[in-house]
Amino acid sequence: MSTKQELLDELLSSIKTHSHYSTEDAHMEVDGNKILAQTTVPGLIMDLVETDDGIEGEIRVKAGIKIAKPVHICFGMIPENGIQIIDLNVVMEEDSEAQFLTHCTFPNAINLEHRMNSSVTVGPGARYTYFERHIHSNSGGIQVIPKTKIYLEEGAQFKTEFELIEGRVGLMDVDYDAVCEADSILDMITRISGKETDFIKIREAGWLKGNRSRGVLASSIALRGNAKAEIYNELTADGDYAQGHVDCKEIVQDRGVARAVPIVQVNNPKAHITHEAAIGSVDSKQLETLMSRGMDEEDAVDMIIQGMLRKK
Amino acid sequence: MSVIELIDLSLELDGKKILNNLSIQFQAGKINAVIGQNGAGKSTLAQTIMGLPDYRNFEGDILYNGISLKNLSLEERAKQGITLAWQEPARFNGIDVSSFINAGAKNKSKTTVKDSLELVGLSYTAYAHRFVDKTLSGGERKRIELASIAAMEPSVILMDEPDSGVDIEAIQYIFNVIQYLKTKKITVFMITHSIDVLKKADYAYLLCNGMLVDEGDIGRMVDYFSGNCITCNHINKPVLEAVQ
Numbered sequence: 009m010s011t012k013q014e015l016l017d018e019l020l021s022s023i024k025t026h027s028h029y030s031t032e033d034a035h036m037e038v039d040g041n042k043i044l045a046q047t048t049v050p051g052l053i054m055d056l057v058e059t060d061d062g063i064e065g066e067i068r069v070k071a072g073i074k075i076a077k078p079v080h081i082c083f084g085m086i087p088e089n090g091i092q093i094i095d096l097n098v099v100m101e102e103d104s105e106a107q108f109l110t111h112c113t114f115p116n117a118i119n120l121e122h123r124m125n126s127s128v129t130v131g132p133g134a135r136y137t138y139f140e141r142h143i144h145s146n147s148g149g150i151q152v153i154p155k156t157k158i159y160l161e162e163g164a165q166f167k168t169e170f171e172l173i174e175g176r177v178g179l180m181d182v183d184y185d186a187v188c189e190a191d192s193i194l195d196m197i198t199r200i201s202g203k204e205t206d207f208i209k210i211r212e213a214g215w216l217k218g219n220r221s222r223g224v225l226a227s228s229i230a231l232r233g234n235a236k237a238e239i240y241n242e243l244t245a246d247g248d249y250a251q252g253h254v255d256c257k258e259i260v261q262d263r264g265v266a267r268a269v270p271i272v273q274v275n276n277p278k279a280h281i282t283h284e285a286a287i288g289s290v291d292s293k294q295l296e297t298l299m300s301r302g303m304d305e306e307d308a309v310d311m312i313i314q315g316m317l318r319k320k
Numbered sequence: 321m322s323v324i325e326l327i328d329l330s331l332e333l334d335g336k337k338i339l340n341n342l343s344i345q346f347q348a349g350k351i352n353a354v355i356g357q358n359g360a361g362k363s364t365l366a367q368t369i370m371g372l373p374d375y376r377n378f379e380g381d382i383l384y385n386g387i388s389l390k391n392l393s394l395e396e397r398a399k400q401g402i403t404l405a406w407q408e409p410a411r412f413n414g415i416d417v418s419s420f421i422n423a424g425a426k427n428k429s430k431t432t433v434k435d436s437l438e439l440v441g442l443s444y445t446a447y448a449h450r451f452v453d454k455t456l457s458g459g460e461r462k463r464i465e466l467a468s469i470a471a472m473e474p475s476v477i478l479m480d481e482p483d484s485g486v487d488i489e490a491i492q493y494i495f496n497v498i499q500y501l502k503t504k505k506i507t508v509f510m511i512t513h514s515i516d517v518l519k520k521a522d523y524a525y526l527l528c529n530g531m532l533v534d535e536g537d538i539g540r541m542v543d544y545f546s547g548n549c550i551t552c553n554h555i556n557k558p559v560l561e562a563v564q
């Protein structure tokens with residue numbers, strides 16, 4: 009049996025960090041259903057308990073509190089097999105502000121399931137930024153199933169980035185649903201690289217309900233080997249002057265299969281939604297340019313894909 | 321000795337003859353200008369020498385140091401030291417100027433990036449970490465393209481209108497690049513529509529309708545721009561062409 013400290017060290021080393029947080033850094037590390045470490049800062053309440061196969065509870069940022077430094081969260085599983093279920097409510101009270109840096113790490117996974125059922129409420133004028141990076145083993149025996157309900161109150165800002173570009177995806181089934189009240193901003197970015205038999209399914213839906221609400225759903229997916237992806241992006245606009253944009257880029261190499269289904273619906277003549285999708289192989293002019301500089305085709309393809317998946 | 325030699329080179333694209341029996345020996349280590357009207361076949365010739373996939377099916381031959389390029393792919397030709405600076409360079413999402421230049425550089429280093437950007441008059445601090453995407457202006461992108469080929473130190477450069485889209489002040493930096501390639505004894509094939517750029521070349525070839533219609537020293541070939549007194553079948557015999 010590993011001690012808590014050993015597990016913590018292994019978890020953190022898999023995400024290339026260490027446990028020497030200062031006292032001003034809020035953080036929490038969870039392995040399976042064990043909370044290994046937790047430190048909070050004034051105005052941030054992390055009220056979570058261990059369950060049979062995960063954790064559940066609430067993270068709340070009190071009204072008017074602005075947390076200066078990012079809150080680090082790490083959900084992981086060091087073992088090769090098992091299940092982890094995270095039931096989480098996030099509440100950003102009025103005019104609060106916080107940035108979460110979350111790592112989900114399964115470095116040794118052979119047969120693992122990670123489920124996340126969460127709801128996020130961002131109160132009036134509050135700002136919530138959530139960056140989630142996944143680190144997976146190369147086995148492909150991982151199932152990642154996050155479901156999130158998002159509610160943005162008036163003037164709320166929600167920005168999330170999801171990144172899985174190291175290791176195998178395995179099976180991934182993402183479902184995000186957002187309701188946006190007046191003057192709120194929804195911004196979701198997804199970057200995933202799939203290979204071999206990986207299967208990626210993403211559904212992101214945003215309802216621009218309030219006047220002047222804005223939403224962007226952007227995904228960049230690279231597929232190699234026999235990887236498959238299905239991307240469902242939905243934006244519906246009801247509010248006056250609501251504005252939305254759906255952007256879906258997929259690079260498909262080898263025998264990869266990509267399906268993108270954008271659904272945009274405008275119920276108000278004053279609203280405006282645009283949609284852009286590009287699916288295909290690597291752009292030939294980009295490839296030819298790099299090859300004309302003496303790069304091998306394979307390296308050139310890699311460079312172009314890494315570029316597409318890179319954080320802008 | 322000619323580094324690149326065309327022997328009866330012809331190329332059809334979509335059933336249309338674009339290059340027509342070209343036989344040219346480009347001068348080694350010199351700036352060889354290629355001029356001619358829009359649609360004359362200049363870019364097509366550059367792309368055929370480079371070996372882009374759509375331009376591989378030519379008749380005749382292209383020799384590189386006496387050896388046929390016919391069966392060499394784009395990648396193989398580039399590895400032999402031939403490169404192309406595009407008339408309209410590609411844009412890349414998420415690739416920064418520094419990685420782009422280093423991708424093909426002979427010596428991959430910060431100094432190489434710095435020096436080659438300096439050559440085209442762009443500062444390292446302002447540009448190295450910008451993406452080579454649509455946020456760069458067309459002229460900036462052209463200059464970065466030239467910085468990238470200079471860093472590569474190839475033996476043959478096909479430059480397709482290095483000056484197009486570059487403003488009057490920045491044109492000086494294009495001249496810098498040409499001068500640099502000259503001192504490095506790199507063989508340059510340079511397409512241009514600019515008389516000032518042509519004057520930096522050593523020798524020029526005039527193409528018309530995919531054919532070579534004239535060649536000569538720069539002193540004489542600048543006449544093509546100033547008054548069109550060099551005969552070109554296409555321009556001077558439109559009636560004849562219509563009859564044919």
Ligand SMILES: Nc1ncnc2c1ncn2[C@@H]1O[C@H](COP(=O)(O)OP(=O)(O)OP(=O)(O)O)[C@@H](O)[C@H]1O
Nearest residue numbers: 333334336338356357358359360361362363364365
């Ligand atoms: N894939 C193609 N199929 C058919 N015709 C083509 C194709 N590509 C080029 N052409 C034609 O070949 C001719 C030569 O084109 P090219 O781009 O080489 O001209 P250019 O001399 O570089 O002109 P410019 O000065 O405008 O750049 C043009 O008439 C063009 O329309």
Ligand SMILES: [Mg+2]
Nearest residue numbers: 362363364407
């Ligand atoms: Mg051209």
